[in-house]
Amino acid sequence: MQNETEYLPMFFVAGLAVRTLNKDGQAGKDIGQLWQKLMQPAIADKLHKKEGNEVYCVYTDYESDHTDYYTAILGYKVSSIAYLPEGFIGKAIPASKYEVFTADGEFPANIGATWQHIWQSNLNRTYTADFDVYQLKEKFEDTEFKIYVAVD
Secondary structure: OEEEEEEEOOEEEEEEEEEEOOHHHHHHHHHHHHHHHHOOOOOHHHOOOEOOOOEEEEEEOOOOOOOOOEEEEEEEEEOOOOOOOOOOEEEEEOOEEEEEEEOOOOOOHHHHHHHHHHHOOOOOEOOOEEEEEEEOOOOHHHOEEEEEEEEO
């Protein structure tokens, strides 16, 4: 597993959202349902201000830390969140310093292992907004991703 530090300016993400919790695999179920909805034909086409085809999964509005409730937004980077289609929400992701993780191994097992590593680390997390960026490939197992964790 590789990681590096990166500073990013504020940007917008729009997509489908759920309030969830990592306990007992609940987040995996909830976010999995978001993936199923977002991948339905013509759903993503409703967003007219997309900036690229990468899929973002944002983790934000934490009640405390990764052991408590948070909001997951699965969608796309967009140029504006002023006018969104019904059922979509938008979020401004604040400018921040991020630890960026890239994992080895086969998707999707490698993303779970990477988050386990992050949760057990001693990173000085801010719990403002963390996110995954997915580059979808023709073969699901070849999906590439990076995890961005906001830190002080």
